[in-house]
Amino acid sequence: MIKSMTGYAVADLQCDWGRLSCEIRSVNSRHLELFVRAPDEIRALEPQVRRLVQARVQRGKVEVNFRVKRESSADTSVNRDALNRYAQLATELSDQFPGLTTEFGRLLALPGVLQVPDLEPQQVETDVLAVTETALAAFIESREREGAALLQAITQRVDGIAAIAAQAREWVPMIREAQRTRLLDRLGEMAASVDPSRLEQELVLALTKLDVDEELDRLDSHVVEARRVLARDEAVGRRLDFLLQEFNREANTLGSKSVDSRTGAAAVELKVLIDQAREQIQNIE
Structure with missing residues (x-):
């Protein structure tokens, strides 16, 4: 399924030791930037969090933000030594x-004043990974929803390209025949002074330079490949980007060979x- 590189999700979890929140957001990037x-309470778990995200996300600048609100406890106490040091400094x-x-x-709230149980x-x-997985699932869903809209938009453009190529293919025989007639008329004016075999060679060479069948064939094959890639259940952004470069190359060649307003x-x-x-x-992953 096509996924967008932009997404957002947040998940909360009420734990025995406090309230835990995980927020995940992302924007476009050529590679995965996490x-x-x-x-401090959960910073040591960053490697595990990274592995969870990297297993599900291939591209994008992704930010994972945690917030912790510790619950009050009967075991909470004040570090009087630390408090006295602050008082002396004051x-x-x-x-x-x-x-x-x-x-x-x-x-x-000063560092070291309030002592809470370890x-x-x-x-x-367990709690951190659970809230991360919940947020990550919602984050992937948001990317997939936007990806579905992107898929529809891209498919419409690919269908449009296919339709234009098909129309151009219908015009080509008529354009080729008109061009042949035009060239024959011009060469006929020179027939008295030029060898007939040379005239035929020049005619064939001129028509060959104007032939766009190969470009149209490649456009058709690129359309087939684009549709195949769009149907794949994996990250396809880079592959599609490369394919669009090939589309553009054929369009440029078609334009440079055009001798008719329609093409x-x-x-x-x-x-x-x-x-x-x-x-x-x-925008695609």
């Missing part, structure tokens, strides 16, 4: 900052559709 931000700086006061809540590592790991306009329309498809593909 950033994990976590408070006394020493009182002349420099006269009238400076600190609210009780902020005082307790967390049980195994339970913390010239077709080449322009092809390039418009190709550019529109490329814009959408830049």
